[in-house]
Amino acid sequence: MSATANPVIRLEDDRFRVTEWQFAPGAKTGWHVHGHDYVVVPLTGGTLGLEHKDGSEVKVPLTPGIPYSRRCGVEHDVANAGSEYLAFLEVEVIDDALARRRTETLKRLGAGFNARDVDAIMECVSDNCAFHSAAGPDVEGTRYVGRAAVRAAYEALFVTYVESHYAESNAYVTGDTGLSTWRFIGKERDGKVVDVRGVDVFTFDGDLVSLKDSYRKARS
Numbered sequence: 543m544s545a546t547a548n549p550v551i552r553l554e555d556d557r558f559r560v561t562e563w564q565f566a567p568g569a570k571t572g573w574h575v576h577g578h579d580y581v582v583v584p585l586t587g588g589t590l591g592l593e594h595k596d597g598s599e600v601k602v603p604l605t606p607g608i609p610y611s612r613r614c615g616v617e618h619d620v621a622n623a624g625s626e627y628l629a630f631l632e633v634e635v636i637d638d639a640l641a642r643r644r645t646e647t648l649k650r651l652g653a654g655f656n657a658r659d660v661d662a663i664m665e666c667v668s669d670n671c672a673f674h675s676a677a678g679p680d681v682e683g684t685r686y687v688g689r690a691a692v693r694a695a696y697e698a699l700f701v702t703y704v705e706s707h708y709a710e711s712n713a714y715v716t717g718d719t720g721l722s723t724w725r726f727i728g729k730e731r732d733g734k735v736v737d738v739r740g741v742d743v744f745t746f747d748g749d750l751v752s753l754k755d756s757y758r759k760a761r762s
């Protein structure tokens with residue numbers, strides 16, 4: 543059995559994890575799947591032996607300070623294929639995982655609205671949530687603050703619109719802000735149909751939505 547490479551975490555915050563991998567000759571990391579995009583910065587020269595699941599093996603020469611990048615999802619076992627000590631820094635971008643979870647939250651939120659399921663919607667929002675509706679007396683439309691008020695506003699929406707559907711929707715996340723674009727098609731109690739495009743601007747608290755700020759076209 544060959545030696546195992548030694549990982550030393552040099553930095554870890556909410557955006558990056560930097561691990562120094564130290565390899566004796568012949569040492570291996572063991573099989574792993576990369577969960578994040580990453581950059582490798584060699585600290586020494588040498589040769590890496592990369593073994594892949596399809597059985598292929600690649601030898602990669604390392605030059606100190608000359609980096610390369612890979613996307614998440616790479617699966618391999620990495621060995622020091624040279625005869626000297628070898629080390630590199632692995633810089634992982636870890637806030638892409640948060641952005642992915644937040645994008646999933648927006649998709650679940652959209653699915654909740656289309657299912658007209660207020661419980662499902664409220665599972666996507668934080669305890670300190672707020673909703674600013676498109677229309678109302680305030681600069682922000684109408685401001686609903688706190689879970690009870692937000693829940694009541696969403697329930698009222700489904701009373702106003704006996705049928706409702708958000709079509710052609712897309713969701714984007716950058717930092718603590720999210721954006722969804724959609725086409726709202728709703729039928730009011732008296733049969734009047736509303737069909738307008740709009741956007742929601744979201745603020746996140748952790749994985750959950752703390753503010754949904756809605757804007758939609760006013761048709762004339």
Ligand code: NI
Nearest residue numbers: 574576618620
């Ligand atoms: Ni790797």
